Amino acid sequence: MWETCLTYEHAELEDGLFLEEVQANHCTVANWPTLRAQLIAPRPQLVRVRETCFGDSPVIQDAASNGCHTLAPTAGASFVEVPIGKSVTLHAGASCTGDSVTVQTDTSLCETSFGSGANTNDNVRSFQVQDVAAPPSAYRYTCSSEESTCVRNYNSSLGALHRTHPVRVVRVTLAGRTTPALTTIQARVRDMDAFFAVASRNQLRLDLIGSQTVQVTSSDCGTAKDQAVRQVSANAFLTVYVMPGGVCPSSYAGLHRVFLNDNLLRSYIHETGHVLGLGHGNVRDPSSGKDTQYGDASTYMGKFVSENYNLPQLHWLGWTKKEELIQINSAIDSAGFIEVTLRPVGSNAVSTSSLPLGAVWDIPGGKDRLFFTVPKPRLNDTNQIGGGAVFVYRAPKCEGCVDLGLDLGTLQLARFGPRATSEYAASGLVFKPVGFTSSFVQVNGVAVEEFTSVKLRIWR
Numbered sequence: 459m460w461e462t463c464l465t466y467e468h469a470e471l472e473d474g475l476f477l478e479e480v481q482a483n484h485c486t487v488a489n490w491p492t493l494r495a496q497l498i499a500p501r502p503q504l505v506r507v508r509e510t511c512f513g514d515s516p517v518i519q520d521a522a523s524n525g526c527h528t529l530a531p532t533a534g535a536s537f538v539e540v541p542i543g544k545s546v547t548l549h550a551g552a553s554c555t556g557d558s559v560t561v562q563t564d565t566s567l568c569e570t571s572f573g574s575g576a577n578t579n580d581n582v583r584s585f586q587v588q589d590v591a592a593p594p595s596a597y598r599y600t601c602s603s604e605e606s607t608c609v610r611n612y613n614s615s616l617g618a619l620h621r622t623h624p625v626r627v628v629r630v631t632l633a634g635r636t637t638p639a640l641t642t643i644q645a646r647v648r649d650m651d652a653f654f655a656v657a658s659r660n661q662l663r664l665d666l667i668g669s670q671t672v673q674v675t676s677s678d679c680g681t682a683k684d685q686a687v688r689q690v691s692a693n694a695f696l697t698v699y700v701m702p703g704g705v706c707p708s709s710y711a712g713l714h715r716v717f718l719n720d721n722l723l724r725s726y727i728h729e730t731g732h733v734l735g736l737g738h739g740n741v742r743d744p745s746s747g748k749d750t751q752y753g754d755a756s757t758y759m760g761k762f763v764s765e766n767y768n769l770p771q772l773h774w775l776g777w778t779k780k781e782e783l784i785q786i787n788s789a790i791d792s793a794g795f796i797e798v799t800l801r802p803v804g805s806n807a808v809s810t811s812s813l814p815l816g817a818v819w820d821i822p823g824g825k826d827r828l829f830f831t832v833p834k835p836r837l838n839d840t841n842q843i844g845g846g847a848v849f850v851y852r853a854p855k856c857e858g859c860v861d862l863g864l865d866l867g868t869l870q871l872a873r874f875g876p877r878a879t880s881e882y883a884a885s886g887l888v889f890k891p892v893g894f895t896s897s898f899v900q901v902n903g904v905a906v907e908e909f910t911s912v913k914l915r916i917w918r
């Protein structure tokens with residue numbers, strides 16, 4: 459399907475949206491062009507007000523713009539859908555007056571109260587929509603026109619992403635099938651939070667606010683999911699549903715929820731990556747030009763065992779500081795070449811090194827950029843990425859990306875070791891390693907080479 463439909467040309471068709479349509483049998487040869495057009499059309503970030511306590515009930519009113527929206531006097535609102543990056547203040551009076559409460563995620567009004575303590579269900583008369591703002595920080599930076607080596611981050615939702623997010627876990631059971639125990643599911647969410655703590659430098663954390671087991675009666679994936687969702691409160695940034703074995707063909711991510719088919723940490727981090735706005739880590743074979751979906755082992759957004767998201771994704775999420783990336787366009791334009799010394803990304807833990815993690819080339823006249831990076835300091839048991847190996851990715855700048863669906867997918871264009879002697883090329887640039895620093899460290903009684911830097915020469 460991936461090959462036939464060229465879905466990789468539209469990251470938003472992969473995994474989430476597209477698979478859901480396939481599972482619902484909407485994707486047929488005859489209706490594919492129509493469906494494709496529908497799926498890739500820009501979707502405005504709508505706040506939707508719904509009729510009953512559940513997220514799939516009829517929409518009473520929606521709002522695309524910031525500002526105050528008043529509901530019809532007879533409308534009994536019971537659910538509000540809030541896209542990432544927006545915050546909604548619900549008011550008891552018309553024209554955004556009176557008792558109020560502010561929410562930043564999908565919210566069932568049946569379980570929500572105004573500041574006074576009064577229940578919000580059927581009592582909301584108006585609502586104010588605004589962008590979630592956050593003060594600038596080392597991770598939420600802007601680039602001034604004099605800062606020619608500053609790599610701009612076009613993600614407008616960092617204010618909403620950089621916080622501690624409430625998470626619920628739901629263990630879904632079905633007679634005759636097995637589902638992992640609630641305690642092991644909770645442990646995985648804590649493991650995922652521990653991963654985020656390091657990779658995000660504490661910009662994004664998870665707070666487990668509720669756990670429950672719900673029973674379903676259908677072994678049909680779609681029906682089982684619907685039955686599960688209807689038994690669970692929506693009031694969380696992320697709800698993790700762990701499905702019974704053998705019911706669904708794959709794991710899947712929606713806007714504020716993930717459905718997992720297994721209890722592997724990497725499945726949690728992959729699907730939650732989609733919720734945060736990440737697409738897949740794909741790989742292009744430089745000799746054949748053929749792309750392999752999910753083939754990048756340097757990110758959890760591939761299909762392999764991994765240790766982190768890749769650098770373009772870490773940057774998109776606002777988990778790198780301004781000085782940790784170098785924009786190289788001006789140096790290439792003026793001198794025709796640049797030499798950069800990079801330190802390995804590893805776990806993206808805070809480092810005292812002054813070396814950058816990556817070099818970035820905005821492809822002139824295009825929507826994409828190249829990232830030059832060194833994913834790992836040394837080879838370990840996780841996957842076969844050698845210490846000091848250089849990866850070159852193409853990633854979208856994502857300027858004006860409106861929804862956080864599946865935006866930041868990457869394409870690995872080149873990969874070579876720090877001792878490589880050949881020259882490599884991608885998107886009009888040529889590059890090769892010209893030096894490195896390393897030493898041997900003892901790991902389980904074996905000497906392993908650990909790289910602290912790799913020097914690259916990049917030219918036109």
Ligand SMILES: [Zn+2]
Binds near residue numbers: 473732
């Ligand atoms: Zn995926």
